[in-house]
Amino acid sequence: MADAVIQVNGLRKSYDDVEAVAGIDIAVERGEVFALLGPNGAGKTTTVEILEGFRPRSSGQVSVLGFDPARGGVDYKRRIGIVLQSTGVDAFLTVRETVDLYAGYYPNPRDVDEVVNLVGLGEKRDARVNKLSGGQQRRLDVAIALAGDPELLFLDEPTTGFDPNARRNAWDIVKNLAALGKTVFLTTHFMDEAQFLANRVAVISKGRIVAEGPPATLAGRDRMQARISFRPPAGHVDLPPIGEWTQDSGQAVLTVEDPTEPLHRLTRWALDEGISLEGLEVHRPTLEDVYLELTGGDEGEVEP
Amino acid sequence: MSGSALLLRQVRFTNRTFWRNPASAFFTFAFPLLFLVIFTTLLGNDEVTVGPGTTIRTSTYFVASMATFGLISACYTNIAIQVTFAREGGILKRVRGTPLPAWSYLGGRVVHAALVGFLLVAITTAFGVLVYDASIPTGVDLFRFVTVLLVGASCFAAIGLAVCGLVPNADAGPPIVNAVILPLLFLSGVFLAIGEDAPAWVVWIGRIFPVRHLVDALRDSFLGLPGFSWTDVGALAIWLAIGVAVAVKTFRWEPAR
Numbered sequence: 018m019a020d021a022v023i024q025v026n027g028l029r030k031s032y033d034d035v036e037a038v039a040g041i042d043i044a045v046e047r048g049e050v051f052a053l054l055g056p057n058g059a060g061k062t063t064t065v066e067i068l069e070g071f072r073p074r075s076s077g078q079v080s081v082l083g084f085d086p087a088r089g090g091v092d093y094k095r096r097i098g099i100v101l102q103s104t105g106v107d108a109f110l111t112v113r114e115t116v117d118l119y120a121g122y123y124p125n126p127r128d129v130d131e132v133v134n135l136v137g138l139g140e141k142r143d144a145r146v147n148k149l150s151g152g153q154q155r156r157l158d159v160a161i162a163l164a165g166d167p168e169l170l171f172l173d174e175p176t177t178g179f180d181p182n183a184r185r186n187a188w189d190i191v192k193n194l195a196a197l198g199k200t201v202f203l204t205t206h207f208m209d210e211a212q213f214l215a216n217r218v219a220v221i222s223k224g225r226i227v228a229e230g231p232p233a234t235l236a237g238r239d240r241m242q243a244r245i246s247f248r249p250p251a252g253h254v255d256l257p258p259i260g261e262w263t264q265d266s267g268q269a270v271l272t273v274e275d276p277t278e279p280l281h282r283l284t285r286w287a288l289d290e291g292i293s294l295e296g297l298e299v300h301r302p303t304l305e306d307v308y309l310e311l312t313g314g315d316e317g318e319v320e321p
Numbered sequence: 322m323s324g325s326a327l328l329l330r331q332v333r334f335t336n337r338t339f340w341r342n343p344a345s346a347f348f349t350f351a352f353p354l355l356f357l358v359i360f361t362t363l364l365g366n367d368e369v370t371v372g373p374g375t376t377i378r379t380s381t382y383f384v385a386s387m388a389t390f391g392l393i394s395a396c397y398t399n400i401a402i403q404v405t406f407a408r409e410g411g412i413l414k415r416v417r418g419t420p421l422p423a424w425s426y427l428g429g430r431v432v433h434a435a436l437v438g439f440l441l442v443a444i445t446t447a448f449g450v451l452v453y454d455a456s457i458p459t460g461v462d463l464f465r466f467v468t469v470l471l472v473g474a475s476c477f478a479a480i481g482l483a484v485c486g487l488v489p490n491a492d493a494g495p496p497i498v499n500a501v502i503l504p505l506l507f508l509s510g511v512f513l514a515i516g517e518d519a520p521a522w523v524v525w526i527g528r529i530f531p532v533r534h535l536v537d538a539l540r541d542s543f544l545g546l547p548g549f550s551w552t553d554v555g556a557l558a559i560w561l562a563i564g565v566a567v568a569v570k571t572f573r574w575e576p577a578r
Contacts, residue, residue: 071414091422094419094420099418101415104414104415106415107334107338107412108338110337110341118334119419122420165420
C-alpha cells in the first residue's frame with residue numbers, strides 16, 4: 018500500500034504468560050478514520066500504546082509514518098497527537114495556558130485560540146483546568162493532542178464516561194478532524210461510535226482481529242437476511258402465503274433475502290383481510306448484532 | 322526550540338503552577354520561614370558549640386539551619402512529592418507522548434526547585450543580616466557558600482527524583498517522602514544542635530547521610546568558620562551520584578496500575 022500511515026504485521030504482545038495481543042495485522046491509509054472496536058480486555062489499549070511508542074512489542078513489524086514507534090523518539094512524537102485513555106494536566110493552569118504549554122513542544126504548532134475554539138472550549142479559555150467538567154477535560158485532551166498540528170491522531174476510548182450530549186460533541190470534533198485530512202486511529206467499545214466515525218472498523222477479541230471492513234458491510238452484515246415480524250391478531254390463524262412463517266413468542270416471523278416484495282404482499286394481505294399489522298418490524302443485523310456474535314464470551318476482563 | 326530553551330520554558334510554567342498551588346507554596350516556601358521565626362524567637366539568645374572552641378549564638382545557628390531546611394524542602398521534598406503527583410495523575414505519561422525531551426522536563430523541575438531553594442536561602446540570609454547582625458560572606462567564603470548551595474541543591478533534587486521510584490502511589494507520596502527526611506533533619510542538627518557528647522550512632526548517621534554535610538558546609542561557609550571542610554562537599558557529590566544512579570534505574574513515567 019503506497020500511502021499506508023500505519024502498517025502492522027503479526028503484532029504480538031505478552032505480559033508474563035498472558036498474550037494480550039496475539040498476532041494482528043492492521044493497515045491504515047492516510048486520511049482514514051480507523052476504529053479498533055472490542056470489549057474491555059480485548060487488547061485495544063495495548064495495541065494503541067504500542068503504536069504510540071509507550072510499550073515495546075513482543076514480536077511483529079510495526080511502521081507508523083515510516084517510524085518504528087519503539088525507537089521513533091522526538092522526530093516521531095512531533096508528527097503524532099495522542100489522547101490517552103486517562104491522563105492529567107496541571108490543575109493550576111488555565112485552558113489556554115495548558116494548550117499553549119503543549120503547543121510549544123512542536124515545531125509547527127497550530128494557533129492556540131483556534132484549537133481551543135475547535136474543541137468548543139472558547140468560553141472556558143481562561144478557566145482553570147480543575148474547574149472543568151469531565152467532558153470538558155476530555156475536550157481539553159483533544160485540544161492538547163491537536164496543538165502540534167499532527168498528521169496522525171490516536172484516540173483511546175475518547176468518549177468513555179460521557180453523557181449522550183458530550184458524546185455527540187466529541188463525535189463532531191472527530192468528524193471535523195477527518196474533514197481536515199487527518200488520519201485518526203480510534204479505539205472504542207461503542208458500536209455506534211465506530212459506526213458513526215469510522216471509515217473502517219476492525220473488531221478485536223481476545224487479542225485477535227476477528228473481522229475488518231467498513232461498518233456498513235462488516236462481516237457480511239449487508240448480505241445477511243432480513244427478518245420481517247408482526248403480531249397476528251388473536252384468533253386469526255391464517256398467515257399470508259408468501260413464505261415459511263415461524264412463530265416466536267407470539268410473533269410471526271419471516272426470514273427473507275430481500276424484504277421489498279414480501280412486505281408489499283404482506284401489507285396488501287392485511288388490507289384485504291381488514292386487519293392491522295401490529296408490531297411490524299423489518300430487522301437487519303445491526304453492527305451490534307455482528308459485534309456481539311464476533312466477540313461472544315469475551316467480556317469483563319481488565320486491560321493489562 | 323532546542324532542549325535547553327524548552328527547559329527554561331518548563332521552568333516558567335512550573336513556576337506559574339507552583340505559586341498557584343497553595344499547598345506547595347505553603348509547605349515548600351512559608352514553612353521554613355515560619356520555623357526560622359519560631360526557633361530564633363524561642364531560642365535565639367542561647368549559645369551553641371559548632372566545633373572545637375567555636376561557639377555561636379543559637380539565632381545565628383538557626384539562620385544557617387533554616388537555610389538548609391529551605392533548600393532541602395524546595396529540592397528534595399517538593400520534587401519528590403510533586404513529581405510523584407504528576408506521575409500518578411498521568412501528567413508524566415502525557416508529556417512522554419510529546420516531543421519534549423525527558424531531560425528538559427525533569428531539568429525544568431530541578432532548576433525551578435533550585436531557584437525556589439536559593440530564594441529561600443536569600444530570604445533567610447536577609448533575615449539573619451537584618452535581625453541578628455549576621456554578615457554576608459565575602460571572598461573565599463562566598464565562593465564556598467555558593468558552591469555548597471549548587472552541589473547541595475543538585476544532590477537533594479537527585480535524591481528527590483530517586484525517591485519517586487520508591488513511592489507506589491500518590492497517597493503514599495507525602496508520608497514516604499517525609500519519613501525519609503524528618504529523622505535525618507533531627508539527627509543532623511537542623512532543628513537541634515548535635516553536641517560533642519552525642520551518641521556515636523548519631524554521629525555516624527551524620528557522617529553517612531547527606532543532611533549533616535549540607536548543614537555543616539552551609540553554616541561554616543556562611544559564617545566563615547574555620548571548621549569548613551571540602552569533605553562535606555565531596556560527600557554531597559557522592560550522594561548526588563547515588564541519587565542520579567538510583568533515579569535513572571527506578572524512575573517511572575506511568576502511574577501504578
